[in-house]
Amino acid sequence: MKVIGIKNGKDTLGWVIVEGADRADAAVLDFKELSAPSGDRAGQLAWLRRELIEVLSRRDVDRASLRLAESGPSGAPNFGRAEMDGVTQATLAELNVPVKSFKSATVRSSFGKSKAAAEAAIDLVPCVAASAKTRRDQLIVAVAQFSI
Numbered sequence: 001m002k003v004i005g006i007k008n009g010k011d012t013l014g015w016v017i018v019e020g021a022d023r024a025d026a027a028v029l030d031f032k033e034l035s036a037p038s039g040d041r042a043g044q045l046a047w048l049r050r051e052l053i054e055v056l057s058r059r060d061v062d063r064a065s066l067r068l069a070e071s072g073p074s075g076a077p078n079f080g081r082a083e084m085d086g087v088t089q090a091t092l093a094e095l096n097v098p099v100k101s102f103k104s105a106t107v108r109s110s111f112g113k114s115k116a117a118a119e120a121a122i123d124l125v126p127c128v129a130a131s132a133k134t135r136r137d138q139l140i141v142a143v144a145q146f147s148i
Helices: 041-058 079-094 104-109 115-123 133-143
Strands: 002-008 012-019 027-035 063-067 099-102
Touching (some): 002 041, 002 079, 002 133, 012 041, 012 133, 041 079, 063 133, 079 099
Parallel strands (some): 002 063, 063 099
Antiparallel strands (some): 002 012
């Protein structure tokens, strides 16, 4: 199975493509962190759509995992990132790529019942343990779709 894990920022696209039969043998094939060009918001959202189409045309994936925007630490909404997530979901649907969306709690529950158990299980996944922290969120949501 090949999964693309995506985590957007308000003006960034971060993705990682992972392939394997299960979590233990999942391997990172490719990854990238891109920044939207400066300019108007409509142009940035159009850029995101084009980038996703380009990535997915080069890499045939079976599924996508999206780390959803949530409120910030002060409870403030994260509208910019939510817009990016909406464009991502629409683009994946247009390309017929099944997507599973994860909030922080749901991605943790894919690995364990408690936060501590989930973090321990995540640290045992070889490709996560060997990965740079900069792409950890994208990688974890991708690996969450693999069987144990």
